[in-house]
Amino acid sequence: MRHVTRLLLLLNLHLLSLAAATAQRELPTRLRLNWLENGRSVLVRLDVPLLPLWNQEDQIGEDLPSALIFNFTLSHDKRTLLVNDNAILPFENAYVPPRLYAYQTSKSTDDFKNDPLPDYKNSPQFSLDYSRIVPQAEDGSLKYSNYTPTLDLDILGAGIEEYNTFLPSDNQRFIRITLHQLEPPSTPFSSLSFKIADISLEQRDPDSQFKGPDGLKPCTLWSWLCADKPKYPWYQYIYRENFDEYGKIGSMRRFIHFKWATMIDAYGIVQITVLGAGFGIVVLSLMGYGIYRLWKRAQVLWQRRPRARDIDAWTADEEIGGLLDDIEEEDEDDGYPFDC
């Protein structure tokens, strides 16, 4: 009897842990979407477990649950997806990904659903580090019969005032947003426009480790872009500390753009242009002179090129020359050869 109880107990424990495991591996959260405008503009609330609730008066983080609010809106021509006013799909300039920000809210999910709007713009505004993945190619060089791009946006860190933190919690979700093209299939990529078709909050992959800025490849001048992936748009991990207005800090491309910009700052665009033009003229004239010299040399070589007939002619010349020499020699001997 005792054994049986024990067995039941064990079985129970086992079942309990099973239940816990399934609870942990939850399904993606389908959102009841807070549309601002159907298919074009929507508000999303994302729980951020490790982010303290910012007290704006005391400039201090309080240990209370909080969330970030994202306003996903398609531009007026419906070709660009914006998140809180920044182009995120496609990027405006992939070399310099935008600095994203989001407002913080202490509202629970239900409160937010019932009333998302009341001036959340007075709330604390955080700057964000993020990972951005678009599984379908997005450079438009490929042909699609039907283009339904998906954007995965994972918030990796946040900062406000002097406060900064990374957000590696397994319990934090990432936002997946799917667009559908409005035009019929096989419309050329360049004239596509979209509607927001679906948004869900997905579980982070528990097996893949959180990648902080230290986990990325070091960035040196040996690399043009210091890209995360070989193809457009090159960057997936956008940490604020790794980018400035010129590009990825440490990369050769950013170095050149930075130098160029500081040069223009120091001397002014007119001076740089004049200087550049002057330099260009010198280089071009040198090159021109070089080409002229080469051409001349080639011409000489061409004229001197040996040909069978010429070689015969030369030997004939030499024979005549030899005769002349003989005559001259005779001349010297006789003094006045042609007078006699």
Ligand SMILES: *[C@@H]1O[C@H](CO)[C@@H](O)[C@H](O)[C@H]1NC(C)=O
């Ligand atoms: C959402 O974003 C769009 C575009 O950036 C903006 O025009 C709109 O006012 C925003 N709506 C709210 C409620 O913040």
